Amino acid sequence: MFASAVPYKNQHYAELKRNCIKDKTLFEDPEFPANNSSLYFRKPIPGYVEWKRPGDISDDPHLFVEGISAHDLNQGQVGNCWFVAACSCLALKPNLWKKVIPDHKDQEWDPKHPESYAGIFHFQFWVFGEWVDVVVDDRLPTINKELIYCHSKDNNEFWSALLEKAYSKLAGCYESLEGGNTGDAVVDFSGAVAEAISLEKEDYYKDQKKQDQLFEDLLKVYDREGIISCSIKAQPHEIEARMHNGLVKGHAYSVTAVKKVRLGHGLIAYFKNETIPLIRMRNPWGKTEWSGAWSDSSEEWAKIGDMERGSLGIVVEDDGEFWMSFADWCKFFTDVDVCRLINTSMISLHKTWHELVHFGSWTKNAEPLLNRCGGCLNHKRTYLQNPQYMFDVTKEEDEVLISLQQKDIRVHRRVGQGDNLSIGFSVLKVELNRKYRMHDILTQQSVANSTYINARTVFMRQMLPQGRYIIIPTTFEPQTLGDYMLRVFTDVDSGCRELIDDKPRVRCWSAFVGYPQVVSHVYVHGAEGLQNQESPGGADPYVIISCEGHSVRSTVKKDTLEPEFATSAIFYRKKIRKPITIELWNSNAVKDEFMGQVVLSGSVKDSIEPQRLQLRKRGRQMADEMPGNISLRIATATQLTAM
Numbered sequence: 001m002f003a004s005a006v007p008y009k010n011q012h013y014a015e016l017k018r019n020c021i022k023d024k025t026l027f028e029d030p031e032f033p034a035n036n037s038s039l040y041f042r043k044p045i046p047g048y049v050e051w052k053r054p055g056d057i058s059d060d061p062h063l064f065v066e067g068i069s070a071h072d073l074n075q076g077q078v079g080n081c082w083f084v085a086a087c088s089c090l091a092l093k094p095n096l097w098k099k100v101i102p103d104h105k106d107q108e109w110d111p112k113h114p115e116s117y118a119g120i121f122h123f124q125f126w127v128f129g130e131w132v133d134v135v136v137d138d139r140l141p142t143i144n145k146e147l148i149y150c151h152s153k154d155n156n157e158f159w160s161a162l163l164e165k166a167y168s169k170l171a172g173c174y175e176s177l178e179g180g181n182t183g184d185a186v187v188d189f190s191g192a193v194a195e196a197i198s199l200e201k202e203d204y205y206k207d208q209k210k211q212d213q214l215f216e217d218l219l220k221v222y223d224r225e226g227i228i229s230c231s232i233k234a235q236p237h238e239i240e241a242r243m244h245n246g247l248v249k250g251h252a253y254s255v256t257a258v259k260k261v262r263l264g265h266g267l268i269a270y271f272k273n274e275t276i277p278l279i280r281m282r283n284p285w286g287k288t289e290w291s292g293a294w295s296d297s298s299e300e301w302a303k304i305g306d307m308e309r310g311s312l313g314i315v316v317e318d319d320g321e322f323w324m325s326f327a328d329w330c331k332f333f334t335d336v337d338v339c340r341l342i343n344t345s346m347i348s349l350h351k352t353w354h355e356l357v358h359f360g361s362w363t364k365n366a367e368p369l370l371n372r373c374g375g376c377l378n379h380k381r382t383y384l385q386n387p388q389y390m391f392d393v394t395k396e397e398d399e400v401l402i403s404l405q406q407k408d409i410r411v412h413r414r415v416g417q418g419d420n421l422s423i424g425f426s427v428l429k430v431e432l433n434r435k436y437r438m439h440d441i442l443t444q445q446s447v448a449n450s451t452y453i454n455a456r457t458v459f460m461r462q463m464l465p466q467g468r469y470i471i472i473p474t475t476f477e478p479q480t481l482g483d484y485m486l487r488v489f490t491d492v493d494s495g496c497r498e499l500i501d502d503k504p505r506v507r508c509w510s511a512f513v514g515y516p517q518v519v520s521h522v523y524v525h526g527a528e529g530l531q532n533q534e535s536p537g538g539a540d541p542y543v544i545i546s547c548e549g550h551s552v553r554s555t556v557k558k559d560t561l562e563p564e565f566a567t568s569a570i571f572y573r574k575k576i577r578k579p580i581t582i583e584l585w586n587s588n589a590v591k592d593e594f595m596g597q598v599v600l601s602g603s604v605k606d607s608i609e610p611q612r613l614q615l616r617k618r619g620r621q622m623a624d625e626m627p628g629n630i631s632l633r634i635a636t637a638t639q640l641t642a643m
Contacts, residue, residue, distance in 0.1 A: 005102075005124045005133035008170070013122040013135050026053070026119030029137040032169040039141060040175040041414030045148065051139040053119060054109075057147070058156035063108045063121075065157040068097060070256055071319060073160050074286040076149035080177040081240075081252045082229075083167065084150055084284035086185035087160055088254035089227040093190075096225075100124055100189050101159060102133075123166040126191040128407055129357060129485050134166040141174070149174060153286060172411040176418070182229035182252045183337030184408070184456050192227065192339035193403045193487065195459040200233065200334040205327065215277045215326050218338065219258045226340045228255035230281070233334040246291035247332055253281040256321060261312065265305040277326035289322040296322060342401070342489055353401070353489040356496040360387050361483045362475055375478030376452060377426060380441075382478050388437050389471045390430070391488055391496035393464045396555070400464050401489035402427070404450070404473050405457045406482055422476035423484065424452035427462065430470050431521065431570040432552045437499045438470060442523075442637075452476045466555050467566075470499070504572050516572035518638050520547065522580055522600075523568045524554070525633040528612070530561040530595070540587040541595065543632075547571040547580045556587045582632060584615055596630055611635070 007013075009031045020027045032038050034051035054061035065072075070088040075081050090097050098104060100123055107121055119138045124131050140161050141148045150164040167188075168174045183194035197214075204211045218228060234241065234250030241249045257280035264274060278294060294300045301309060312323075324332075344355045362373035374382035393400065404425050412418040427448040430438065447469070448462045473486055488496045504516055524543050531539075538559035545552045550571060557563035571580070580600040586593040596615030612631040 005131040008132045008134045011135040017118045017120050020118035027137045034139040047143040049141050052142045053138050054158045063159045065154045072152040075284045081284045082180045082182040083185050085182045085252040085254040090189050121162050125188045136166045176410045176413045186227045186339040192341050194457045195338045197336040205331040222258040230333045230336045256280045279329050280323045283320040286320040287318045294323045354493050356488045358486045376476050379478050386474045388499045391494035398491050402460045403487040405485045420454040421482045422454045424450040425473040428470045431568045437502050520571045521637040523635040524565050526564045529630045544583045545569040
């Protein structure tokens, strides 16, 4: 995940610092000057702003005071609680913040060698698939000698203010950070995969089974260094309005712990082993806490033994951090951002994933067929003009994680743009041997559809059976231009790749061997009336679909006399008079048993609805002899190869 970073704006930190020390000057960043253009593009700051260096604000400035902590941060005047919440989460993960704040010891003030200080810092962010190194000077905006924006509770600690300045530089100015998503910032800090969960829409509070499963999922995410944040949906007039229970609407909270807490006292608690799911959060304001059950001084803590309370670090003060029962959390919070650090290591004690990443664009083209911004499935005429990515599930069943992320364009807010596009994607099951782009859709092919939302990332987790699939990432409306990154995670290599060609290419020998005239689709849905002739009980059947020397084999259906194959194949046929053959076999350890075949003539009629076709034995059997009156359900379709 961590690779060498690319210098932002081609500014090389080491070189710039070396030159400043040589010239005995403090760095002044020409790419992010200390003036109003770096502060805002629309709303002026109320008050007289002075840009001051940390040495002008404190007599003893430091990057860190007694290390880094989630309690360091307090939100400033800009509405970026989402960013501050992400920073609180970051402070809990040393392996992450040491990447975001590289060379943190070397960047620290050294009072013994003041001549080595050059007023320059650098931070690293994961931007659209690559790490970027952002340089800033240490001039910070103040009013009445106090920092305007994010700051630490200790007035001589400056890591959070400098980090925010570097992030503002990426966004164009400080005001561009007003309104955002905590999950997006966490992704920028880590390269994690973000999943948005609606507690309200999914009714987790009312469904105990779903609630228990969610807690186990979040516990696993937290234990594996993932980052979680949450918020309460609010109407425009309710933003940052305090509720009767102390929670704040339209406000981002960082989740700082997920725990199963043991109830009871002494040895009895260990023998009973009764636990309650609790979750701990922090308000970026550094104050204003939950006042209900399991709040700092609530009577519920009497149910917990002293040792257990000590391990949880309960602090009774208005420091912005508090505990809640998981049930109350599901009841009062509406939205959660779960950022998973997907483990792609070859050696690990935990589950590992295989990742494939593709970058693409929704673009316009003069050729209608080559248009790559066809909109969502509502626009059937242009939908299949979108990019198409094929992947295989090679296990009998596998969980697939798909993340579609659009490029961050907040930097364009100052010119009236910079809003996210509404994006989403569909997953379609296709023929086992498909290797060219799709040009028609059958209803049975769609297996999963994401939501369409104007978020930077759309995520999906889906269990899929063995087979070949296509992902179609789209904007909601056609003719909408943008850039995206598609990430696909599977248990083993899925071979995910973009389908570029619409049909087989014409080559120099095509005139001699023939060029495909029609495309034939064959769908085998199942069989009835099977008899296991080797032994009584269920069979292990599979089918083979063949045409013009090419064949496709289905998976083996274990121990059944009524298999559902859902197997499909596509053939680009050069000789339309040649038949298509469907054979049914029974898998055996020594030798597979042939059970019968169906031969479809070259002029077979299309049938979208499955038809029952009788299987016939071949070889010495009479042509009209049926093997136990077996029938297959088959659908066929043909079309001209001209697209």
